[in-house]
Amino acid sequence: MTAALRLADTPEHRANRGLAIHVRGLSKSFENGPSVIRGLDLTIPAGQFVAVVGRSGCGKSTLLRLILGLEEPSAGRIALNGSEQTKRIMFQEPRLLPWARVADNVAVGLSRDIGKADRKARALDVLREVGLAEKAGQWPATLSGGQRQRVALARALVSRPALLALDEPLGALDALTRIEMQAMIERIWEAQGFTAILVTHDVAEAVAMADRILVIEEGAIALDVDVDVPRPRRRGDPALAELEGRILDRLLRNGA
Amino acid sequence: MADSAAIRSLPGRARTLEAAPKPAPRFDAGRLLPWLLPTLVIVGWQAAASLGLVSTRFMPTPLDVAAAGWRLAQTGELFENLWVSFARAASGFLIGGGIGLFFGLANGLSRLSERLTDTSLQMVRNVPHLSLIPLVILWFGIDEEAKLFLVALGVFFPIYANTLHGIRSVDPQLIEMGRVYGMNRRELFWRVVLPGALPSIFVGVRYALGIMWLTLIVAETISANSGLGYMAMQAREFMLVDVVVLAILIYAALGKLADSLTRTLERACLSWNPAYRNT
Numbered sequence: 001m002t003a004a005l006r007l008a009d010t011p012e013h014r015a016n017r018g019l020a021i022h023v024r025g026l027s028k029s030f031e032n033g034p035s036v037i038r039g040l041d042l043t044i045p046a047g048q049f050v051a052v053v054g055r056s057g058c059g060k061s062t063l064l065r066l067i068l069g070l071e072e073p074s075a076g077r078i079a080l081n082g083s084e085q086t087k088r089i090m091f092q093e094p095r096l097l098p099w100a101r102v103a104d105n106v107a108v109g110l111s112r113d114i115g116k117a118d119r120k121a122r123a124l125d126v127l128r129e130v131g132l133a134e135k136a137g138q139w140p141a142t143l144s145g146g147q148r149q150r151v152a153l154a155r156a157l158v159s160r161p162a163l164l165a166l167d168e169p170l171g172a173l174d175a176l177t178r179i180e181m182q183a184m185i186e187r188i189w190e191a192q193g194f195t196a197i198l199v200t201h202d203v204a205e206a207v208a209m210a211d212r213i214l215v216i217e218e219g220a221i222a223l224d225v226d227v228d229v230p231r232p233r234r235r236g237d238p239a240l241a242e243l244e245g246r247i248l249d250r251l252l253r254n255g256a
Numbered sequence: 257m258a259d260s261a262a263i264r265s266l267p268g269r270a271r272t273l274e275a276a277p278k279p280a281p282r283f284d285a286g287r288l289l290p291w292l293l294p295t296l297v298i299v300g301w302q303a304a305a306s307l308g309l310v311s312t313r314f315m316p317t318p319l320d321v322a323a324a325g326w327r328l329a330q331t332g333e334l335f336e337n338l339w340v341s342f343a344r345a346a347s348g349f350l351i352g353g354g355i356g357l358f359f360g361l362a363n364g365l366s367r368l369s370e371r372l373t374d375t376s377l378q379m380v381r382n383v384p385h386l387s388l389i390p391l392v393i394l395w396f397g398i399d400e401e402a403k404l405f406l407v408a409l410g411v412f413f414p415i416y417a418n419t420l421h422g423i424r425s426v427d428p429q430l431i432e433m434g435r436v437y438g439m440n441r442r443e444l445f446w447r448v449v450l451p452g453a454l455p456s457i458f459v460g461v462r463y464a465l466g467i468m469w470l471t472l473i474v475a476e477t478i479s480a481n482s483g484l485g486y487m488a489m490q491a492r493e494f495m496l497v498d499v500v501v502l503a504i505l506i507y508a509a510l511g512k513l514a515d516s517l518t519r520t521l522e523r524a525c526l527s528w529n530p531a532y533r534n535t
Contacts, residue, residue, distance in 0.1 A: 099451040
């Protein structure tokens with residue numbers, strides 16, 4: 001689990017690495033159905049770690065897919081400064097190619113015009129960061145669920161993205177593995193300074209990891225709070241618990 | 257590479273150790289087990305014939321069959337017919353299998369192609385291909401084309417249907433992942449779709465191999481002037497029962513050989529799949 005991180009954690013460095021996002025009047029509906037996103041405005045500064053929470057079907061995953069350009073907006077616009085930079089997504093499932101070895105799966109995340117030897121070296125580098133260097137030559141079928149998700153994280157990180165979108169990536173993991181993965185993602189984010197958007201059901205996860213939490217209700221931002229608790233955060237911190245309670249109250253009140 | 261080879265051979269090695277705890281030279285009794293039953297059948301058959309329990313007029317002894325094989329091998333007749341049959345089977349398989357693979361891939365990848373051809377192909381499929389023999393004889397006589405045509409037609413459908421099914425059942429989440437990670441159509445095909453469809457394609461190949469032999473035997477028995485089926489039919493005319501049985505046994509051996517070849521290929525191509533690692 002311990003990885004040597006070479007990048008310095010300075011604010012300037014982080015601002016350079018990340019991607020700023022400006023969303024204005026964004027709407028999205030599917031095939032004449034009701035709007036999933038309704039006139040949403042949002043600005044995410046470069047390098048921020050934003051968590052998006054909400055009930056199932058509130059549009060949070062659609063928002064993520066819109067920002068990544070996987071869906072076309074019905075109205076409004078999304079501006080990414082430095083949009084030529086790499087954006088990567090990590091899904092809820094690892095989605096590894098079962099017929100490619102771990103290192104080759106990681107190399108899927110690299111641009112095609114990188115030479116073979118370089119691909120291998122970079123894949124190994126990032127596997128070391130997620131603590132799986134010794135599994136490089138194995139088939140995904142031989143790994144545990146948590147290890148597979150770490151390979152998926154390595155695949156997302158190998159191209160040094162400026163934006164990392166996390167679509168409930170830890171939802172299928174057991175509680176301990178999940179906490180380990182949260183710490184790992186947080187540590188790598190701090191070192192690399194990319195902009196991170198985490199979509200999650202788990203409010204505790206959101207308050208533990210994020211700088212800022214957005215609660216989405218019926219396609220709009222219902223709550224936008226900053227998490228001012230300094231890192232490293234301790235689980236069970238009263239300030240975090242208080243914030244978690246507030247967000248949960250909000251979510252439950254509107255669902256009743 | 258070395259890692260996976262080690263993993264693959266582990267259970268096999270464990271089994272060997274149980275059977276023969278002594279180190280090299282090792283005798284792997286487990287490998288002979290599948291051959292126990294055929295051997296017993298042959299020994300029992302020989303014994304029954306030698307003891308006079310069955311008449312050798314209609315059922316020769318294994319030794320008679322072996323003698324017939326030796327005789328025909330010396331005249332060169334056996335190898336000539338074997339080669340002719342093998343060449344027919346292989347070329348018919350390659351032609352029919354190739355066309356089946358082509359349409360399977362095309363219809364799996366393109367809606368338009370599927371709408372254009374699938375209904376027609378399904379209709380043709382429901383005609384038993386052996387029922388075309390009279391027509392085929394009228395068209396091609398008893399020349400090579402007749403056999404090639406029938407074999408190709410027979411192997412076409414299992415390969416077509418399984419290729420199509422294989423492509424359809426590739427995990428759409430993996431395809432989405434490939435797209436999001438910047439794969440173009442070509443890469444998506446070679447790195448995601450084809451490997452995902454391969455297990456199913458192999459099922460089609462094994463099924464097609466069975467149909468290949470069946471079709472060839474029937475075609476050669478009815479209309480041919482060379483090949484194993486022809487050899488058996490000629491032998492029947494002269495009441496050479498031993499040669500008839502020899503031909504049947506050769507078919508069995510060829511079928512087993514084709515199956516083993518496919519298994520070896522499967523293990524090489526699908527070693528990532530736990531289901532194929534130790535079979």
